[in-house]
Amino acid sequence: DQQVKQNSPxxxxxxGRISILNCDYTNSMFDYFLWYKKYPAEGPTFLISIxxxxxxxxxxxxxxxxxxxxxxxxxxxxxxxxxxxxxxxCAAIPGANNLFFGTGTRLTVIP
Amino acid sequence: xxxxxxxxxYLIKTRGQQVxxxxxxxxxHRSVSWYQQTPGQGLQFLFEYFSETQRNKGNFPxxxxxxxxxxxxxxxxxxxxxxxxxxLYLCASSLDRAGYEQYFGPGTRLTVT
Numbered sequence: 001d002q003q004v005k006q007n008s009p010x011x012x013x014x015x016g017r018i019s020i021l022n023c024d025y026t027n028s029m030f031d032y033f034l035w036y037k038k039y040p041a042e043g044p045t046f047l048i049s050i051x052x053x054x055x056x057x058x059x060x061x062x063x064x065x066x067x068x069x070x071x072x073x074x075x076x077x078x079x080x081x082x083x084x085x086x087x088x089x090c091a092a093i094p095g096a097n098n099l100f101f102g103t104g105t106r107l108t109v110i111p
Numbered sequence: 112x113x114x115x116x117x118x119x120x121y122l123i124k125t126r127g128q129q130v131x132x133x134x135x136x137x138x139x140h141r142s143v144s145w146y147q148q149t150p151g152q153g154l155q156f157l158f159e160y161f162s163e164t165q166r167n168k169g170n171f172p173x174x175x176x177x178x179x180x181x182x183x184x185x186x187x188x189x190x191x192x193x194x195x196x197x198x199l200y201l202c203a204s205s206l207d208r209a210g211y212e213q214y215f216g217p218g219t220r221l222t223v224t
Binding site: 099 | 115144146151152153155156159169203213215216217218
């Protein structure tokens with residue numbers, strides 16, 4: 001049972017435009033959410049996180065939005081750059097010590 | 112500071128064999144987690160070790176096991192390999208709590224034929 005879902009396996013965006021990656025979850029016990037970026041042949045690297053007590057967190061070009069009532073979070077990248085092309089995973093923690101990951105969205109930023 | 116290292120990077124095994132993967136965490140990190148990544152399932156949590164004890168376990172069969180040594184290095188073992196075990200196995204380390212500030216290694220690509 002996939003508790004964290006990324007329904008879009010891929011997304012293409014023009015350089016300079018906004019990229020919006022979406023993630024839905026089913027477990028209301030999740031209290032912390034993270035986004036990871038993964039390049040081929042490398043492990044995921046942490047990008048940005050948000051606690052369930054917040055609805056927005058910003059870090060440079062990256063902003064994560066959390067809508068608890070809809071059990072939905074999104075990652076906005078503005079402006080998108082070719083170097084942002086990677087697979088993005090959202091992940092959630094239910095207060096215990098393990099992460100639940102989504103299946104990933106492959107972002108391609110077209111120059 | 113050196114990152115998380117995993118050995119070997121690539122491995123080909125035959126169905127029915129067993130395999131051991133190794134992970135060396137970042138110096139000072141005591142929590143080591145293992146994940147399996149497959150195209151259809153994304154990353155799935157296998158287990159987490161902290162101070163040589165398994166602290167959390169995911170929903171995988173008993174063929175998957177692990178251990179952690181006193182220097183925090185960890186090994187993962189899969190016995191009686193099945194074709195469906197072909198995947199990228201990722202190890203991640205953190206100071207204490209697994210989920211936050213977790214640093215991943217490059218992974219071991221296991222192919223079962």
